[in-house]
Amino acid sequence: MIVIVDYGMGNLRSVQKGFARAGFEAEITDDFRLIERADGVVLPGVGAFKDCYDGLVDRGLVGPVKDAALSGRPFLGICVGLQLLFDESEEGIGSPGLSLIPGRVVLRQD
Numbered sequence: 001m002i003v004i005v006d007y008g009m010g011n012l013r014s015v016q017k018g019f020a021r022a023g024f025e026a027e028i029t030d031d032f033r034l035i036e037r038a039d040g041v042v043l044p045g046v047g048a049f050k051d052c053y054d055g056l057v058d059r060g061l062v063g064p065v066k067d068a069a070l071s072g073r074p075f076l077g078i079c080v081g082l083q084l085l086f087d088e089s090e091e092g093i094g095s096p097g098l099s100l101i102p103g104r105v106v107l108r109q110d
Helices: 012-021 032-037 049-058 062-070
Strands: 002-005 026-029 040-043 075-077 086-089 101-105
Touching: 002 012, 002 032, 012 026, 026 032, 032 062, 040 062, 049 062
Parallel strands: 002 026, 002 040, 040 075, 086 101
Antiparallel strands: none
8 A cells, every 4th residue: 555645735635636647546544553564655745845845743753754764665755745854945045844864955046
């Protein structure tokens, strides 16, 4: 089972439909028990870094998401979901990330 983490932000249904189109069933959930048992975990994201991190905190999902990412099971971060894997972001000054990837997400200046 693939789970798509619902932390109050993100393109949940779009991600779920993408998996369905590829022939995979994916469940949207904020239940840490399902995240722990999942064969693969997706952390989607649309929105601001701090708001997304706060959504994980509010639902008690920081630990389960970190555990899933470190478990060796397939793990996919999409957009802000990927950015959350870093230590911090310029966008969310004062808000930590999950610190699974060392570094800081910076705004690109072209």
